[in-house]
Amino acid sequence: MAPVGAAADAEKDYDRELGVIEAITWVTRSCPSGVVVSIAERALETIKAEGASAMRQQAYLVLSVLQGWRGERARQVHRSLTRYLEEGRS
Numbered sequence: 001m002a003p004v005g006a007a008a009d010a011e012k013d014y015d016r017e018l019g020v021i022e023a024i025t026w027v028t029r030s031c032p033s034g035v036v037v038s039i040a041e042r043a044l045e046t047i048k049a050e051g052a053s054a055m056r057q058q059a060y061l062v063l064s065v066l067q068g069w070r071g072e073r074a075r076q077v078h079r080s081l082t083r084y085l086e087e088g089r090s
Contacts, residue, residue: 014072018080020059021047026077027062031069039065059084 018026024047027040043058063081066074 014076016076017083018076020055020081020084023077023080023084024058024062026073027066027069030073031066033068036062036065036069056085056088 021044024040024043028037028044031037031040040062043062047054047058059081063078063085066078069077
């Protein structure tokens with residue numbers, strides 16, 4: 001059954017910038033690579049255990065393994081994580 005209402009809108013809102021946790025969560029839900037999903041799941045576990053101080057390193061790790069994932073959601077996740085990492089350099 002297809003999502004309706006807000007759920008359908010959330011699934012198709014590819015222009016919105018995602019937060020780090022949300023972006024990594026989308027990787028776990030949408031990326032076809034089991035290896036990448038596993039790394040993203042471990043990244044979320046690490047952030048949960050270590051807190052915000054671990055987010056930059058985990059975002060970089062997940063971004064670096066996203067090479068083969070394609071599509072609108074993949075572009076949104078890649079763009080969001082890249083912006084997050086670039087903002088930290090300023």
